[in-house]
Amino acid sequence: MxxxxxxxxxxxxxxxxxxxxxxxxxxxxxxxxxxxxxxxxxxxxxxxxxxxxxxxxxxxxxxxxxxxxxxxxxxxxxxxxxxxxxxxxxxxxxxxxxxxxxxxxxxxxxxxxxxxxxxxxxxAAVAGTGACILDTRKTLPGLRVAQKYAVRCGGGDNHRMGLFDTVMLKENHIRAAGSLAAAVQAARAQQPTLPLVVEVEDLEQLQQALAVGCERILIDDFTPAMRRDAVRIVADLAPEKRIPLEVSGSVGLDGLRAIAEDGVDCISIGGLTKHxxxxxxxxxxxxxxx
Incomplete structure (x- = not known):
């Protein structure tokens, strides 16, 4: 059916x-x-x-x-x-x-x-791996709701709709706060009910994000070896301490299956809506x- x-x-x-x-x-x-x-x-x-x-x-x-x-x-x-x-x-x-x-x-x-x-x-390229395909905010101006609806029609899932419904900490936010932990603490204090996504740049930051907690960790532009290490680090944790991993950054159809087979939970792709x-x-x- x-x-x-x-x-x-x-x-x-x-x-x-x-x-x-x-x-x-x-x-x-x-x-x-x-x-x-x-x-x-x-x-x-x-x-x-x-x-x-x-x-x-x-x-x-x-x-x-x-x-x-x-x-x-x-x-x-x-x-x-x-x-x-x-x-x-x-x-x-x-x-x-x-x-x-x-x-x-x-x-x-x-x-x-x-x-x-x-x-x-x-x-279709990641079928059977358990990884889900996410869109991004790289949509046509004025058609975000429409394109994100179309992503769901194609079998994908939506990332945040905009800057208002999910807190997403990136390099600049972490730098301004002084540390990843401080940035997370400030986000939780100011927006306690919103989902929190933290972008990390290396395995040390991954460990920090796992320690403070969030809804999802974005491993941006990791090498394949770093990505597999990240998956192993999370898999070794007790189930209640595991946090879903999202891959982002220059992801195309070439190599997509390999990324999914590494065991990540989500892959976000701007090309779904802009290309x-x-x-x-x-x-x-x-x-x-x-």
């Missing part, structure tokens, strides 16, 4: 994204669509390459913003893997609205499907072929 699609994003967020996108595209009005007769028509959504689909809420909201009565019949679910040539959905509505919504709805769907497709490749190539989609008026 295929996995269930991730929980739908907040509708108010989708509405805001769509309103902003339509405003920049349509402005004071679609002067070309105005040339068409405003008659009932149909259309179909075609995917021209293999992909993992994500972005239906934004696609639907775009079309319903211009034609509240439009009917959209999806043939695939969020997170489904499809092959080139798949008809994803059919639409029935007003011809002008279908044409005016076309580009904005496709922009959302092609970008979010690209994020999901890229994520699925990374998830994406839009999926080739088209919306065509008329009934689908066949």
């Amino acid at each position: 295929p996995p269930r699609p991730p929980a739908a994003p907040p509708q108010e967020q989708v509405d805001a994204d769509v309103a902003r996108a339509l405003a920049e595209d349509i402005g004071s009005g679609d002067v070309t669509a105005a040339l068409l007769p405003d008659a009932a028509d149909c259309a179909y959504l075609l995917c021209k390459q293999d992909a993992v689909i994500a972005g239906r809420p934004w696609f639907d909201t775009t079309h319903r913003a211009l034609d509240p009565q439009v009917r959209i019949d999806w043939r695939v679910r969020e997170g489904d893997h499809v092959v080139a040539g798949t008809v994803l959905a059919t639409l029935q509505g007003r011809s002008r609205a279908l044409v005016s919504a076309e580009r904005t709805s496709l922009n959302f769907l092609q970008t979010l499907s690209a994020t999901a497709t890229t994520t699925a490749r990374y998830v 994406v190539q839009a999926i080739d989609l088209s919306l065509k008026l008329g009934p689908p072929p066949g």
Whole structure:
């Protein structure tokens, strides 16, 4: 049985994204669509390459913003893997609205499907290792909620949403505090209810982070030997003292499996959301072929 699609994003967020996108595209009005007769028509959504689909809420909201009565019949679910040539959905509505919504709805769907497709490749590369794939904050401006939703469609997990929901101590924070322990103490005192992630640069700092405690330890740019040592150090601790290890820093598909097989818990990858190539989609008026 295929996995269930991730929980739908907040509708108010989708509405805001769509309103902003339509405003920049349509402005004071679609002067070309105005040339068409405003008659009932149909259309179909075609995917021209293999992909993992994500972005239906934004696609639907775009079309319903211009034609509240439009009917959209999806043939695939969020997170489904499809092959080139798949008809994803059919639409029935007003011809002008279908044409005016076309580009904005496709922009959302092609970008979010690209994020999901890229994520699925990374998830497949570590299958069976126990490592989970995380995104980062390296998202397209204004589309963070959307892209992080697409990462979940592709089988990945989300890192922090922003600077407000997780405390993450890095080199500069530790330096300013005077020590890793002092930085952790200050973070716990100021934000006692938020998750705490600590980035370490060497095995000595790893030992310090394990001693003071946190929710996750980020081993950034460790060599393979250091990474394996870090995994052994944590594995030798009593279960209640173990802290999940996250790998980050210049991680691509090449070598990803080896990192996961070392026994780390998480691998965070900025490329899930910043190195994406839009999926080739088209919306065509008329009934689908066949």
